[in-house]
Amino acid sequence: MEIATASLAPPGLFARFDRLLGMTVEAAAALLVVAEAVLLGWATTARYLFNSPLTWSDELATVLFVWLSMLGSVVALRRGEHMRLTTFVRNMPPAWRARADALGLVLVSAVLVALIPPSLKHVQNHLEGATPVLEISEAWREAALLVGTALMLVTAIDKLVQHATPLQVAGSLAVMMVMGGGLYLAMPLFDDLGNYNLLIFFLGLLSFCMMLGMPIALSFVLATVAYLHFTSTIPLSIVPARLSAGMSNLVLLAVPMFVLLGALIEVAGLARAMIAFLVSLVGHLRGGLQYVLLGAMYLVSGISGAKAADMAAIAPALFPEMRKRGNRHGDLVSLLSASAVMSETIPPSIVLITVGSVTGVSIAALFTGGLLPAVVGMIALCFVVFMQTRREDMSSARRVDGRTRLKLFVWAVPGLGLPIVIRTAVVDGIATATEVATIGVIYTILVGIFVYREFDWRKVYPILVDTASLSGAILLVVGAATGLAWALTQSGFSQDLVAAMAGMPGGRWGFVAISAVMFVILGSVLEGVPAIVLFGPLLFPIARLMHVNEVYYAIVAVFSMGLGLFTPPFGVGFYLACAIGRASPDDVIRHVWPHLAALVVALILIIAIPWISIGFL
Structure with a gap:
């Protein structure tokens, strides 16, 4: 947000307050990440080395996890790192963008204010309940929602005071009061509208909030709270209950661990060692570095939980030499963006873990099913690279001798082996995704310290x-989308959707094709995690009724969402790739279409040949 010249209060006072609040919350959140990693590492060691599982570890891990999710959400709000749709506000004139930002913060503050009383009641309802093993009050876990909501409210007001003018705040409050007053006056009409109310709240209001650039998670919460308040007698205490249920799933414990692991891989030097070996293999060929980029994305993708982290770990190591060989910068950034789509289904993808969490599909089966579709996408992109690099200048390319190549291979083994071990352990059922991620974190730290000897301890705190x-940004979306999906289910929308989708022409093939198109659109607007949490519980039961294999359907959905995420002009991932590649989106957009066309062909093949997704199950 642009800093207003005349804010609501002296900048020095609120700058100091903001710094103190930020330091406190960030320190607490970082400490929780460490505590979670130590606890899970201890529990995994006790289980596998000493055959003495800690019966209480899952309960304590869940309590810490909910607190980590909420405090992480506060950090993300303070740093502007929540998932948002920025397509519309990005193209506004500066003055209008400042007004939109102010209105967004006022609406964020309003929904957080509305959440505090039901969150308090939710905590009070759990004071008497006790956890089965630790026998501590469940309020210790549920209090995280109340504290996190209050801290997000303070953060939102703090940002509003620092960055908005009194006129902008007054105008935003007026707009909000007009909206609220209009909904209040329309309450008698909502009883007669039935499910058309969903268009008002979950299409109109939700779309408006997202177009303002509000965090997607809080847009979901606002739409849900408004829908329940204005159209039903359901108590709002159900909203924090749904948020908690969505974020408390033990499967999601893998999310912060894989995010941490992905960051440590780069710091410890594993990513650079892998890239150096791949360059020694094919770097001297025409298009060789492009093939290296695709191969490196295949190896490291999915581990970090963030495509931006995957791309940022690879692009800086390859782009300078690529440009020396005469490659157009727009083509390189376009390929980087497309490689992230190709690798969406590669385990341990956070989206695949989310699919398993919200739909009950086996995560091991999803990990197995996601490998070959990514290969199909990579082959399609390799064809585009081959056609684009037939005249590449190879005068500066150097062929690496066999002895050097062997040394680089030995040096890269610790890095090359980690993704393989992770995927094999989960697929074969040796360990859960959370346990494997924890082992990976410990392994990466040891390798960085004792093998590569370049582990920079100064980077550890920022990584935490x-x-x-x-993690907070991802998990708040999961919780908020769980609440929104529950409201949709209560409205009867799910039954209407089942009837509409089941009656589509073309039977199950028509259903899968329409689903793919829908997930491409959803991926461009919502990103993968919120889209799958919101629509997975609605669409996967339909897939079962139509005898569509769940793993196959999940892979189609995830690949389609990835395609939407990196497709301009709406796809947020496309702009991330441009930012990492330091290129103007206007320049890159002219080069992106061959790569997108190749990925569309790959998606059609994945849909038409289910064996690609389920042949190895």
């Missing part, structure tokens, strides 16, 4: 804070 922020 980044992990908390990204």
Whole structure:
């Protein structure tokens, strides 16, 4: 947000307050990441080395996890790192963008104010309940929602005071009061509208909030709270209950661990060692570095939980030499963006873990099913690279001798082996995704310290804070989308959707094709995690009724959402790739279409040949 010249209060006072609040919350969130990693590492060691599982570890891990999710959400809000749709506000004139930002913060503050009383009641309802093993009050876990909501409210007001003028705040409050007053006056009409109310709240209001650039998670919460308040007698205490249920799933414990692991891989030097070996294999060929980029994305993708982290770990190491060989910068950034789509289904993808969490599909089966579709996408992109690099200048390319190549291979083994071990352990059922991620974190730290000897301890604290922020952003979306999906189910929308989708022409093939198109659109607007949490519980039961294999359907959905995420002009991932590649989106957009066309062909093949997704199950 642009800093207003005349804010609501002296900048020095609120700058100091903001700094103190930020330091406190970030330190607490970083400490929770460490505590979670130590606890899970201890529990995993006790289970596998000493055959003495800690019966209480899951309960304590869940309590810490909910607190980490909420404090991470506070950090993400303070740093502007929540998932948002920025397409519309990005193209506004500066003055109108400042007004939109102020209105967004006022609406965020309003929904957080509305959440505090039901969150308090939710905590009070759990004071008497006790956890089965630790026998502590369940209020210790549920209080995280109340504290996190209050801290997000303070953060939102703090940002509003620092960055908005009194006139902008007054105008935003007026707009909000007009909206609220209109909904209040329309309450008698809502009883007669039935499910058309969903268009008002979950299409109109939700779309308006997202177009303002509000965090997607809080847009979901606002739409849900408004829908329940204005159209039903359901108590709002159900909203924090749904948020908690969505974020408390033990499967999601893998999210912060994989986010942490992805960051540590780069710091410890594993990513650079893998890239150096791949360059020694094919770097001297025409298009060789492009093939290296695709191969490196295949190896490291999915581990960090963030495509931005995957791309940022690879692009800086390859782009300078690529440009020396005469490659157009727009083509390189376009390929980087497309490689992230190709690798969406590669385990341990956070989206795949989310699919398993909200739909009950086996995560091991999803990990197995996601590998070959990514290969199909990579082959399609390799064809585009081959056609584009037939005249590449190879005068500066150097062929690496066999002895050097062997040394680089030995040096890269610790890095090359980690993704393979992770995927094999989960697929074969040796360990859960959370346990494997924890082992990976310990392994990466040891390798960085004792093998590569370049582990920079000064980067650990920022990594812990980044992990908390990204995890909080992801998990708040999961909780908020769970609440929104529950409201949709209560409205009877799910039954109407089942009837409409089941009656589509073309039977199950028509259903899968329409689903793919829908997930491309959803992926461009909502990103993968919120889209799958919101629509997975609605669409997967339909897939079962139509005898569509769940793993196959999940892979189609995830690949389609990835395609939407990196497709301009709406796809947020496309702009992330441009930012990482330091290129103007206007320049890159002219080069993106061959790569997108190749990925569309790959998606059609994945849909038409289910064996690609389920042949190895």
